[in-house]
Amino acid sequence: MSYDKPLLYDLLRVACFSVGVRVYAYSTIPQVSLVLADLGSAAQFTGKTTSDSLAVGESDRFTFSLRDSELRSTATGTVLLGVELQGNMALPTLQSLTPVATHNHASGSYALFAINGAGLNLMEVTNTSLPDSTSL
Numbered sequence: 441m442s443y444d445k446p447l448l449y450d451l452l453r454v455a456c457f458s459v460g461v462r463v464y465a466y467s468t469i470p471q472v473s474l475v476l477a478d479l480g481s482a483a484q485f486t487g488k489t490t491s492d493s494l495a496v497g498e499s500d501r502f503t504f505s506l507r508d509s510e511l512r513s514t515a516t517g518t519v520l521l522g523v524e525l526q527g528n529m530a531l532p533t534l535q536s537l538t539p540v541a542t543h544n545h546a547s548g549s550y551a552l553f554a555i556n557g558a559g560l561n562l563m564e565v566t567n568t569s570l571p572d573s574t575s576l
Contacts, residue, residue, distance in 0.1 A: 505561065508558045518555065
């Protein structure tokens with residue numbers, strides 16, 4: 441079926457805790473974008489799902505943090521973060537990180553990130569569907 445409606449998406453292993461935060465991107469012209477939610481630390485978002493809808497070309501942003509103790513709890517000091525999106529979504533992006541593995545298919549996308557530094561992270565998801573071919 442085709443619908444000219446916002447695309448629904450699910451972020452697996454993620455949960456929302458607060459809204460209304462702003463993120464600032466500094467370049468030639470500063471940009472201010474809203475953050476949909478702060479997902480908290482790995483202990484809070486692991487195994488959770490977040491659902492929302494995005495119109496074509498729209499993006500949502502989420503922040504989350506990793507603590508030194510979470511990194512030290514692994515043998516390598518690296519945490520692997522998998523993000524799966526359902527629908528015709530672009531691969532999720534994490535500021536300053538390149539995914540170590542990705543997969544795109546007709547019903548969604550998946551990206552695996554290796555994070556080896558503590559601190560706050562910014563994730564962005566974008567609906568790339570064409571208005572006349574969005575499948576739900």
